[in-house]
Amino acid sequence: MRNDVWPLVHAERAALIDDLERLDTAQWETPSLCEGWTVHDLVAHRVDTAMATRLGFVLDMARARFDFDRQNALGVARARGATPRETLQRLREVATRTTAPPAPRDTRLVEEVVHGEDIRRPLGLTREYPVQAVLRSLRYQARTTASFGGAREVVARVRLAATDADLELGDGPEVSGPALALLLAISGRRVALDELDGPGVDCLAQRRDGR
Missing domain, CATH: 1.20.120.450 (dinb family like domain)
Structure with a gap:
């Protein structure tokens, strides 16, 4: 709803x-x-x-x-x-x-x-975000085009695999890591790249930090 x-x-x-x-x-x-x-x-x-x-x-x-x-x-x-x-x-x-x-x-x-x-x-603050909030945000970003602030074009070139939740998105070289780090990376936050593994990380690295 x-x-x-x-x-x-x-x-x-x-x-x-x-x-x-x-x-x-x-x-x-x-x-x-x-x-x-x-x-x-x-x-x-x-x-x-x-x-x-x-x-x-x-x-x-x-x-x-x-x-x-x-x-x-x-x-x-x-x-x-x-x-x-x-x-x-x-x-x-x-x-x-x-x-x-x-x-x-x-x-x-x-x-x-x-x-x-x-x-x-x-x-240096941390938060344990509700899984639902992170996954819902991640799915939204993955299906939304870059022109509207999303990352559909990037996700189309890689496969995102969350290591702390039941979620896989995309098709291509794998990028694995915590769902929150995946969300940040596809949203252009390079600070999260160090938390990710896999041959698709370089594709995400092309996203720039943004608002």
Whole structure:
């Protein structure tokens, strides 16, 4: 069902809030895995996307002259508080929203899991994600084209095999490893490549870090 993703999304937002509550001010300025964005910037991005609506997204894109990176930057500036605590409070206030831009609902879960790692990994934090959340995100990315932020073209050239879950996707040289690492790798996070094995890893290495 279309709406069954929201409990998973809300759980990830709540888990991230719990982790962020323990950070000191300096940690908020740590570079995230998204190039050019600090942890603070990326949390502001999470606030902005949680507030997004279909109409609001269209209007924001028009204001950004249909430049997606510009639209993201404007959203970060709008959602970022004067202090980390203010931004964190804003995230608390939107954590249970069920609005979204004009995109499949599973994109909300992909963003929560992948951006959760974009924040946690540079800080040395770990999370045991629900298997359902990771596998659902991985399947979505694998069937979605690169033009919509997915990795269908990459997955078509390799076979992904999770070592901690019952999942195999694609056809080609094998890439094996934890499902979370597979998700991050096909989403352009090179930091996860060291956790993967197999002759298909070089294909995934061609993906660049991204938002």
